[in-house]
Amino acid sequence: TQDGAGSNSLGGSITSIDDSISFLRDVTLTAGITMTSGGGLGEVILFSSTVDGTTDDAQALDLSAGLGSITFQDAVGSNVRLGEIVVINALDATFNSTVSAFAFTQLAGTGTTTFAQLFDFTNNFEFIGENLTVNGVGDNTVGSSFEVENDGLFTTDVGSNVVADGRFDQFGTGANSIGGDITSNTSFINFDTQIDLTNDVVMTSGLLGGDNIIFGSTLDGFFDLTLTAGVVDPVTFASTGGDVYFEDNVGTGEALASLTVTSADSTTHFAGNVTTVGDQLYTGGASIDANDA
16 A cells, blocks of 8 residues: 555566555556456555556556456546556556546446546557446547447447547347447448447448448347448439448337448348437438348
8 A cells, every 4th residue: 555645666577475465645657557356345546646657558558357347536647648447357447537548348247337428549549347437528539449348238338439540349148228420431330239229329340341330139229320331422422431230129228219221342131120200311322122131
């Protein structure tokens, strides 16, 4: 436990055999390090002030808390971006302020990982665990792929957008509660499991063939859903991009308010029924392939 008035400059790993690790004051990493708490229930890793590196995107931080939780009370990488943040294991992992780092990886978790404010990762975001909650209102940005393998609930709050330069891929067994827009600048968007919309949502995939938007399970919620998988030239009507796939029923649990699809390459595929209270609009030269199992 560090609880004095001074700052902390850390270049070596820290292990607590049977207790918690905590820092009251700001931490600066001078090298990539690992912190390991005792791993028992309540044996936490806690940062009460800011955490920064010394060179942008260079100093990695690996954290292992076992049955304990990991908490960042203040900003991470706001002065100098961290390298990769790796949550090896934890009950909950909570980031209560902004996070700026090279990448984020979680290998295991039995509770909820929460990003309360905006995050910005130079490279990839990879989550394996139970629940993931993104609450930062605005654009949460990832410079490469965004991958979520959730056994519990994956939540994006109202207005909490995710913008990935690479693919957006959700392939866990848990459900999804989506209130923010989803963008993949150069690749596809995929949800393997059911989605409940909590706000009007826009999803936009890349501009090349194969940059599809895929829904592998049901999709519900009384909100407007707008999907764009490519672009259409307004003069020549030439199109580029991917298809949109609905591989289960849409709006049968709760009807959507409306559905707008631009499937610029060729086809919108339906394997089930689609129910909306308002309009369904399919544009961009897309044909409709119904009951395409």
